[in-house]
Amino acid sequence: MPAGPVTAPAPAGPTEAALLAFVRRVAADDALVSSLPLDPEGRTWLRLAGPEGSEAWLIGWPPGTGTGWHDHGGSRGAFATARGTLTEHALAARLPTEGWKTLQLADGIDRSRRLGEGRGRAFGPHHVHEVLNGTPDEHAVSVHAYYPPLPLMRRYSRTGDVLRLEEVERPGEWE
Structure with a gap:
């Protein structure tokens, strides 16, 4: 009897959609969001238990702060804005993860979106972006989840x- 088509097994852990549902649900939890202490000068964060072994964070963003360009080391993820507005600048291209220090980016790969309260997005394991609170006087708060843990x-x-790799951080260097 001939074998049927071979399908790849589903990846372990929560899907991008499940991560997005989680961050949206947590972003709507006013009591939890209000419990995050906000610093007027630097980002603050609280580690959360994410679904199915994922890593999750509640992050406070003072006006004018951002992440800088980064990726998530091959993890898929999602984030949602709980308070304020965040702007995400992302590259709509899959970049190689090894073997380069400087890349010339092609025209047309830049994407930008504003995420107000309750809005979020999910992304795959090769996502490169920066997230900013560009407002002059309002804190933002967001929820992030990643699987596998970063x-x-x-x-x-x-x-x-021109995109240049500057450093690679390991867990413990950002916690």
Whole structure:
């Protein structure tokens, strides 16, 4: 009897959609969001238990703060804004993860979106972006979840269409 089509097994852990549902649900929890202490000068965070072994964070963003360009070391993820407005700048291209220090980016790969309260987005394991609170006088708060838990984060600098790998951070260096 001939074998049927071979399908790849589903990846372990929560899907991108499940991570997005989780961050939206947590972002709507006013009591939890209000419990995060906010610092007028630096980001604050609280580690949360994410679904199915994922890593999750509640993050406070003072006006004018951001992450800088980074990726999530091969983890898929999602984030949602609980308070305020965040802006995400992302690259709509899959970048190689190894073997380069500087890349010339092609035209047309930049994406930008504003995420107000209750809005979120999910992303795959090769997502490169920066997240900013560009408002001059309002804190923002967001919820983030990643699976598998972040093995590393690559940090980049960007000048025009040139992206440069600056450093690789391991867990414990950002906690």
